[in-house]
Amino acid sequence: MTILEVKNLKKYFPVSGGVFLRRTGWVYALDGVSFAVNKGETLGIVGESGCGKTTLGRCIMGIYEPSDGEVVINGQSVFKLNSQQRKKLALNLQTIFQDPFESLDPRQTVKEILEEKYIIHGKKRENLETEINRLIETVGLLPDTLSKFPHEFSGGQRQRIGIARAISLEPEIIICDEPVSALDVSVQSKILNLLLKLQQTMGLTYVFISHDLSVVKHVSDRIAVMYLGKIVEMADANEIYENGRHPYTNALLSSIPMPDPESNRNRIILKGEVPSVENPPAGCRFNTRCEYVQNICRDKEPELLKNEKDPSHLTACHFFF
Numbered sequence: 001m002t003i004l005e006v007k008n009l010k011k012y013f014p015v016s017g018g019v020f021l022r023r024t025g026w027v028y029a030l031d032g033v034s035f036a037v038n039k040g041e042t043l044g045i046v047g048e049s050g051c052g053k054t055t056l057g058r059c060i061m062g063i064y065e066p067s068d069g070e071v072v073i074n075g076q077s078v079f080k081l082n083s084q085q086r087k088k089l090a091l092n093l094q095t096i097f098q099d100p101f102e103s104l105d106p107r108q109t110v111k112e113i114l115e116e117k118y119i120i121h122g123k124k125r126e127n128l129e130t131e132i133n134r135l136i137e138t139v140g141l142l143p144d145t146l147s148k149f150p151h152e153f154s155g156g157q158r159q160r161i162g163i164a165r166a167i168s169l170e171p172e173i174i175i176c177d178e179p180v181s182a183l184d185v186s187v188q189s190k191i192l193n194l195l196l197k198l199q200q201t202m203g204l205t206y207v208f209i210s211h212d213l214s215v216v217k218h219v220s221d222r223i224a225v226m227y228l229g230k231i232v233e234m235a236d237a238n239e240i241y242e243n244g245r246h247p248y249t250n251a252l253l254s255s256i257p258m259p260d261p262e263s264n265r266n267r268i269i270l271k272g273e274v275p276s277v278e279n280p281p282a283g284c285r286f287n288t289r290c291e292y293v294q295n296i297c298r299d300k301e302p303e304l305l306k307n308e309k310d311p312s313h314l315t316a317c318h319f320f321f
């Protein structure tokens, strides 16, 4: 069952310059992104810095109003809701950020931080003890955590507090925006396993944003690969890893360190810098860095099309689809 749908989503940010700060152009942060996520599924979103991952997460959360397109949650178009309906939706949709420290008030104890969401949504502070204790246990923290302040914790523990806050109101969907990027590798897997366990017990749906394909592989059912504001490939996670078609996907995959030194996966070094999103290349946006580039790639933008044999595998490339 589809729980979240993103339809032809566009987000353009104005760029100003000169003495009078006149608008000189647009940053095409998202330029026509579409996908649907089923209940209980994890859709991984990967791509290099600046490809629009965070903007996508913020549009889904309703933090950014899109320039065009729609975000539909449980059949309701988010940007057509009135403020009362938006408030209700906010219960159902939460975010886990890269650095929860930034979003945790340093003057509040963990108990106060966790109580806040319940209070905003109409619960009384004095009735919250059982909920808060259960919450802290669920994310693997000790009860004495509650009287401490955020600066007293390690990165992994802070992320557990961030997760506790995100699940407190039992949402259906969580946007995980680089949730383990700031953590040591040994801590990363513990947090990822916690997220997987919570998904199983609570039936959560995740949109999991990361620049790191090896992290996304660990948690995702399906993966969308983004490049300069567009999805260039989307398929089941295993299919992407074993049978990635887009040259950009394969370049990203080739940069994952392989545990097997005999592995014959050759590292593909991408040429040049990521082009500016203010002035993306004509035709296929990846053409300036693609080792297979042909004339058509500079002239015509490839559509994201279903593979004939496997319709769940979509690729936007003139040659590899």
Ligand SMILES: Nc1ncnc2c1ncn2[C@@H]1O[C@H](COP(=O)(O)OP(=O)(O)OP(=O)(O)O)[C@@H](O)[C@H]1O
Binding pocket: 013, 014, 027, 028, 029, 047, 048, 049, 050, 051, 052, 053, 054, 055, 056, 211, 277
């Ligand atoms: N509020 C904003 N105003 C202007 N431009 C913005 C704004 N937010 C993002 N951008 C631009 O939009 C593009 C996409 O940014 P976004 O943060 O979504 O990418 P990202 O893939 O999440 O990268 P990162 O991992 O570095 O955050 C970038 O070029 C960025 O500079």
